[in-house]
Amino acid sequence: MANEIEKQVEELEKKIKQLQKREAKDQISIIAFSGDLDKMLAAMIIATGARAMDTEVKMFFTFWGTTMLRDPKKSGKGKNFMSKMFGCMLPKGSTKLKLSKLNMCGMGTAMLKGLMKKKGVPSLEELIKVAGELGVEINVCEMSMDLMGFKREEMIDYPNLKYVGVGSYLADADESRIQLFI
């Protein structure tokens, strides 16, 4: 009898250990896909807010999202014609992003930026800086970079930036309690 109980306890302990391994961490995983000013603002506000709440943050920048990470002062070398075209047509960095609604040839975007300043809402540039200070991890989709023709040397200086693939995103998402696609 005692033997059996011991056996059961042992099995339960094993099971608990397995479950603990599968338990999601206090971590948020955000896919930054859109590259629209309003949506990237939301993503960065959530990311910095999460760090303030002591939650780990893993961001995955892909497709149009990668444009936010371009440094307007830098340029990539050895681009072919198509890459140059893409580079020209896409926003060069966070300051060049447009609203997803009411952009009105840039008028809406300018108006929103003015309003944000007046109301003390941090700008996207400030949020990116704070995110770096707070340890928000930024992972960039290598494939998107390649597709858009962006080079690593033209991206912003950010303390926690890595170039990864979808596998890394999935691994991060798998262990995160919160998932967002923005």
Place this chain on the structure above:
Amino acid sequence: MEDLTKIVADLVIDARGTACPGPLLAAKKAIGEIESGEIMEILSADEGTKHDIPRWCDKIGHEFLGFTDLDSYTRLFLRKA
């Protein structure tokens, strides 16, 4: 509940110039400057802060002592865990 008007905070953070997420980020930054058991006061003109700071305290473990509304801003008090 302590009488909030009589509290003398060890550190006062003025976050009245910023909107969400400014006050929360300011609180997070400043909390490192005080010792466990000391009191921090946050001044905020952002309505959401009244809901955010108690939730933040709840999660991190600080004791939220309450808030008082003034004409144009709110004073929030917490004791560091």
